[in-house]
Amino acid sequence: MEERKQGAFTLWKERHKGLWQFIVFTLMSGITTLVDLGTFVLFNFWLLAPYRMQPFFFGPFRYSVENGGLTAFGAFAASFAISQTFNFFLQRKTTFKANNNPATSAALYAIMVVGVYFVQLYLPTLLRAPIAGILGATAGDFAMKLINMTISMLIQFPMNKYVIMRNN
Numbered sequence: 001m002e003e004r005k006q007g008a009f010t011l012w013k014e015r016h017k018g019l020w021q022f023i024v025f026t027l028m029s030g031i032t033t034l035v036d037l038g039t040f041v042l043f044n045f046w047l048l049a050p051y052r053m054q055p056f057f058f059g060p061f062r063y064s065v066e067n068g069g070l071t072a073f074g075a076f077a078a079s080f081a082i083s084q085t086f087n088f089f090l091q092r093k094t095t096f097k098a099n100n101n102p103a104t105s106a107a108l109y110a111i112m113v114v115g116v117y118f119v120q121l122y123l124p125t126l127l128r129a130p131i132a133g134i135l136g137a138t139a140g141d142f143a144m145k146l147i148n149m150t151i152s153m154l155i156q157f158p159m160n161k162y163v164i165m166r167n168n
Contacts (some may be wrong), residue, residue, distance in 0.1 A: 015065035024095045025157050036083035062125045080120055084113045096165035108164045116155055120148040
């Protein structure tokens with residue numbers, strides 16, 4: 001019976017490769033989310049907390065005190081960089097089982113991540129203050145982080161599947 005169940009599941013995975021890959025991607029993204037949120041908490045509430053009242057303005061990044069200041073910018077930036085480095089290795093081997101050139105994959109992934117990085121660093125300047133006004137500062141920070149992670153996932157899955165982490 002066990003062999004038959006395993007065979008049926010294997011058959012289902014073969015018939016629904018794209019869906020199964022998305023499920024695995026989502027599960028692996030959950031692990032990356034834990035890394036992302038853990039490092040975000042570490043930076044936002046501990047390591048960079050003393051800089052919350054210091055505004056940070058650089059180019060399009062306008063982190064006023066209401067937007068979390070230098071603390072929010074640093075926490076969003078550091079947690080994203082750490083989690084995306086982790087995610088590259090996890091997704092490449094686990095989800096996509098990529099066998100294309102790892103250096104090319106890494107370069108393309110870096111380009112994609114830099115684009116997503118700027119989106120994720122810019123969005124809080126628009127959305128964090130209104131969200132924090134409704135939910136409070138702490139819940140607003142987490143809500144903003146979840147919005148950023150969702151946008152990242154919606155960009156990364158198709159880019160990884162079809163462009164960056166291909167099987168040749």
